[in-house]
Amino acid sequence: MDKNARIYVAGHRGLVGSALVRRLESGGYVNLLTREHADLDLTQQVAAEAFFAQEKPDYVVLAAARVGGIYANNTYRAEFLYQNLMIYSNVVCAAWKAGVKKLLFLGSSCVYPTRAAQPMSEECLLTGPLEPTNEPYAVAKIAGLKLCDSFNQQYGTNFMSVMPTNIYGIGDNFDLKSSHVLPALLRKCHEAKERGDATFNVWGSGEARREFLYADDLADACIFLLERYNACDLGTHINIGTGEDLPIRQLAEEIIDVVGFSGELTWDHSKSDGMPRKWLNVSRMQDLGWSAKTDLRTGLEQVYAWYQSEYPSALKTQ
Ligand code: GFB
Numbered sequence: 520m521d522k523n524a525r526i527y528v529a530g531h532r533g534l535v536g537s538a539l540v541r542r543l544e545s546g547g548y549v550n551l552l553t554r555e556h557a558d559l560d561l562t563q564q565v566a567a568e569a570f571f572a573q574e575k576p577d578y579v580v581l582a583a584a585r586v587g588g589i590y591a592n593n594t595y596r597a598e599f600l601y602q603n604l605m606i607y608s609n610v611v612c613a614a615w616k617a618g619v620k621k622l623l624f625l626g627s628s629c630v631y632p633t634r635a636a637q638p639m640s641e642e643c644l645l646t647g648p649l650e651p652t653n654e655p656y657a658v659a660k661i662a663g664l665k666l667c668d669s670f671n672q673q674y675g676t677n678f679m680s681v682m683p684t685n686i687y688g689i690g691d692n693f694d695l696k697s698s699h700v701l702p703a704l705l706r707k708c709h710e711a712k713e714r715g716d717a718t719f720n721v722w723g724s725g726e727a728r729r730e731f732l733y734a735d736d737l738a739d740a741c742i743f744l745l746e747r748y749n750a751c752d753l754g755t756h757i758n759i760g761t762g763e764d765l766p767i768r769q770l771a772e773e774i775i776d777v778v779g780f781s782g783e784l785t786w787d788h789s790k791s792d793g794m795p796r797k798w799l800n801v802s803r804m805q806d807l808g809w810s811a812k813t814d815l816r817t818g819l820e821q822v823y824a825w826y827q828s829e830y831p832s833a834l835k836t837q
Contacts (some may be wrong), residue, residue: 527553
């Protein structure tokens with residue numbers, strides 16, 4: 520990619536979008552295009568098409584989405600399906616009409632079936648029923664990747680799709696009802712320590728396993744693909760992860776250690792575990808020459824430091 524190329528990062532305020540902006544800026548890209556949600560609502564087709572027709576980006580990274588953890592996914596099922604379908608349809612079609620050279624769509628590892636063989640390879644897409652707690656979101660993500668693939672097949676576009684594992688990082692959402700597990704546990708544990716609680720309560724059994732990738736590593740992987748590959752090199756989609764997962768119990772113990780909480784870990788068995796395991800086979804990315812750099816402990820320490828120093832002021836500007 521030319522360093523002067525016009526690159527539109529859709530969703531630049533989000534966890535992944537903001538990491539992409541950091542990565543692009545540090546890589547010397549000087550012509551980034553972003554829009555605040557208040558100025559451009561991508562669920563609106565007319566607005567999306569007008570933006571693309573006027574700005575004519577060369578490249579697009581589609582990180583805009585309605586996202587959330589297991590509770591939000593399971594509760595706001597209609598919005599997670601509808602808003603994401605609208606965003607993906609509008610952006611992919613507008614990008615095609617505007618002659619975008621290359622687009623990268625951010626999917627999710629939840630596109631794979633609940634009972635997929637582990638680690639999950641790209642080929643297990645659409646081979647079985649989806650995890651019920653996030654089925655609407657997963658259907659929208661599958662639609663997004665199929666949109667990219669269908670436009671490629673019919674119109675010769677160069678729209679690639681990546682399926683990342685669970686992402687965490689700087690600027691994450693720490694709201695306990697809508698957040699993913701890692702920021703939720705960091706906050707709960709921190710607050711339990713501050714209050715001097717005897718216990719730190721975590722949802723589920725602790726047996727579910729998850730794989731966590733640092734957002735800046737995901738951004739690095741996306742730019743690696745955009746700079747070196749075309750959609751036809753990747754098949755319909757490619758997994759991005761660390762290649763390592765762990766039980767939620769072990770994550771909670773690691774967080775207790777990072778936060779310095781001295782009480783007892785307890786479990787709320789009334790809450791769902793969700794997908795039992797969601798471990799990605801990342802051999803294709805490794806074969807292309809990319810692997811994650813940030814180990815979980817380092818990432819946790821960085822996010823906890825950010826949470827303590829920046830989160831209160833970040834919250835005020837949201
Ligand atoms: O990150 P998370 O909410 O979503 O993780 P998923 C859920 C797992 O962590 C479940 C446990 O096993 C929960 O029981 N957990 C324990 C908690 N305590 C908590 C807590 O306080 N908050 C939360 N959120 N979880 C999401 C999907 O699935 O992953 C999305 O809903 C998306 O579609 C995203 O794919 C990456 O990993 O289950």
